[in-house]
Amino acid sequence: MIAEKFDVFLFDLDGVVYVGDEPLPDAVDSVTRLYEMDKELRFLTNDPRPTRRAVASDLREMGINAQEDEIVTSGWATAQYLSQQDVTTTAVVGSEGLKTELQTAGIEITDTDPEAMVVGANEETTYRDIRRATRHIDRGAAFVGTNPDGSFPTPDGPAPGAGAIVRAVEAAAGTEPTVVGKPEPLMFEMAIDGLSANMSAVVIGDNPATDVLGAHHAGHTGILVADEEPTATSARDRQEPELTISTLADLFTEEIEPWESPPYSWPDQIRPGVAAVVTTDSDEVLLLKRADTEQWALPTGSVERCEPVQEAISREVMEETGIRIQVEELTGVYSRPEQQVFSYPSGKTVHFITNCFRCTIEAGTAEADKEEALEVGFFGVNDLPSDILPMQPQWIADAIDMSGPCAIR
Incomplete structure (x- = not known):
């Protein structure tokens, strides 16, 4: 059963352990039983309003013997994150509980030149608060959001969450925040900090997206707590739980196969891309040594808004190498995430769907754009450099051998 398979249980609170002030059916008994089995329990909530002490007190009133150091709120996690970044002053849009956690971490709350602007929410958040946050960010304060949840459950239905306020400030400031709460890994890392690395952990929540x-x-x-199985957009969708249960009592009756992480990150964006296999009369291929990875690669890039694909590939080759090309034919469409998901120094991860074309040279002499490439050269298709991007020899082979239909990989 699930309860025996894992050492650490990371529980969401709203919608899993309780709704409003009332515990959900089987929640108190199930959590107590896990304590009796000597399991490590942590309670993670994206609600930035209460302090950890208040959450622990509420759980004890419900009959769950939780301790303050077992609670991880997005407000407390935000305070820990700012301390790790050596931030000492911040302005705040949010509750008194959030302010208490920040002050307890040694961070001064001020509206006079703050180093950071923390945006959470409470019932008294106003337009004036959004304007104040926007101005601090415009003047250079680091924009930090406690969590991304647009709403949270209540007995009367969903209520606006901190994410709704964070997105309002983002729209006004024109700047993306650093978000601390789930689904970002930071709260989970804080939850298991100090535990043995050999201990296996499971997360039980009610929101696939967080x-x-x-x-x-x-x-x-x-594990998802829900009345019905969620409908995934794809079998690879990481919002798909390993198991859906109706109550926490199912932890003692159901079996589960643990999650296995795939070899690529979850993308923030999906973007159309282009690649050019530019060949000469002697069947040599144009490659450039990329400045960002220092690996050889085909000329590649993104399709910009309102830009036809053919214009995109011609523009990319010209910008990167100074060569004007003739686009001959589409040779392949590539989207496998193992090869087409890239993480950048900015922190963004992009999944490219790349359209690859065979092209010939019209005019120009190859010369590297130093911002994009360290070198530019021509290589025989059977004599490609060993440090070429790993998926691209297949793209080249597909472009050279066009005896069949366009490759789709």
């Missing part, structure tokens, strides 16, 4: 996706971001198994 709890399950966050579990998988952090390399943990994800």
